[in-house]
Amino acid sequence: MTLTTEQATWFAETFERLAANVGQAVLGKDHVVRLALTxxxxxxxxxxxxxxxTGKTSLARALAATVQGTNSRIQxxxxxxxxxVTGVTIYDQKTQQFEFHKGPIFANIVLADEINRAxxxxxxxxxxxxxxxxxxxxxxxxxxGRPFMVMATQNPIEQAGTYRLPExxxxxxLIKTSIGYPDHASTVRLLGGASVKDRSRELAPIITTNAVAEMAELGAQNHVDTAVLEYVSRLCEATRNAPETRLGVSVRGAIAMVRAAKVWAAAQGRNFVLPDDVKELAAVVWTHRFVMxxxxxxAGVTPDRILERVLGEVAAPQSRAGV
Structure with a gap:
């Protein structure tokens, strides 16, 4: 069963409402908000x-508030x-039974703050x-439960006493990105509302967690032509064959691209994926998977430079497979 035009239109309208609601708490970061929702x-x-x-905690709380879900923060x-993180089983002397006490990982949106310090x-x-x-x-x-998303953070400045995340x-x-500092206009708006400590607490929910699960299922049904799948495969092979990489994009990374592209296309009201969707998401979905x-x-070669070259060398499909 594939996504219909009407379903794609509803998906895009709901996605925009979600992004606009989260954007009230995370000012001036529309692209990052859309990536997080994706x-x-x-x-x-x-x-x-x-x-x-830079607003990482605010983003996690705003997402949870927008979908009427729960959130937790693990330092x-x-x-x-x-x-x-996961929880612990404790023996209850009154009932003479072992009871499992859930850890903070049991939430819809989990903020794993400075994950590389553990x-x-x-x-x-x-x-x-x-x-x-x-x-x-x-x-x-x-x-x-559903939805369930781990939003992990790393501090790129202080590396003393940290443990590098294994490949x-x-x-x-699925995605690696950064929020960055807000622009001048957004900063002025933030300073003007400095009396509000947490903007996410003022957000009203847009949809329920059950509706989010339904949206996820709809997004997974979006159509991806065989020509686009072949394009993704050729790009992954090119990253593996690049002389500057020891490891390129894995099969898991290729699957991640297809999943993300389906949602990204549906968020724009399309019930099909374009090669441009792959190009637009390539950096945030793939570069953190490279082993240089x-x-x-x-010599100063970066994953972004390799990916840019690969995207230039591998030709995108101009028509559907078999046409």
């Missing part, structure tokens, strides 16, 4: 690499344990729940 509706996760004080520190053991506690939206503790599996975990983030050759990295 990640949520594609049932993926987002990694924000940004300086402190990752070197002494954080996996059970502090040990690799604690970071790995996120792997199962990010991939399968469920947590297994003491042999018992607990569903995380396997980076590959599980050390010599190329030392």
């Amino acid at each position: 990640a949520m509706l594609a049932e993926g996760h987002i990694l924000l690499e940004d300086a402190p004080g 990752f520190t070197p002494d954080l344990l996996p059970s502090d 040990s690799p053991k604690t970071q790995s506690a996120l792997l199962e729940v990010m991939e399968e939206s469920r947590v297994t503790v003491d042999g018992v599996t607990y569903e995380a 396997a975990q980076l590959d599980r983030f 050759d050390p010599e190329a990295e030392f």
Whole structure:
């Protein structure tokens, strides 16, 4: 079953309402808001690499408030344990039974703040729940619910005492981007409303979490022509064959692109994906998956430069497959 024109129109209108509502709390960052919504509706996760004080927490809270969902914030520190994230089973002497106390990972929008400050053991506690939206503790599996999105942050400035995210975990983030500082006009608006500590608390919900799950299912039904799928495959192969990379885009990364492009196209009212959708999302979906050759990295070659060259070399399809 594919997305109809009427469904695509409804999807785009609802997406715009969601973006406008979140934009009331995160001023001047429409593109980042749209990327975050795309990640949520594609049932993926987002990694924000940004300086402190740019509105990462506000974005997470605004998303949760907009979809009438729950949100939690986990401050990752070197002494954080996996059970502090997932939860712990405790023996209740009154009932003489073990009870599972859910951790902060059980929320619709989870802000994993400064994720690279926790040990690799604690970071790995996120792997199962990010991939399968469920947590297994003491042999018992607990569903995380829908929607479920991890919004992790990294501070690019202070690297002392941090643990680099392994490639396997980076590959599980659908999108990597940054919020950045607001422009002059947005900054003035923020300063004018400085008395409001948290703008997200003033947001009214636009839809329910059940409606978000329905939107995610609609987005997944969007049509992707075989020619576009072949284009994505050729781009991924080109990143793997680039002499400056040790690892290019994985198969998981290719699937992530298709999922994100479906939602991105539906958000623009289309019930089909264009090659331009792939080009527009390529940087945020793919560059964090590259493993650079050390010599190329030392010479100043960046993933963005490699991707730009690949997009220029691999020709985009001009017609549908078989036409």
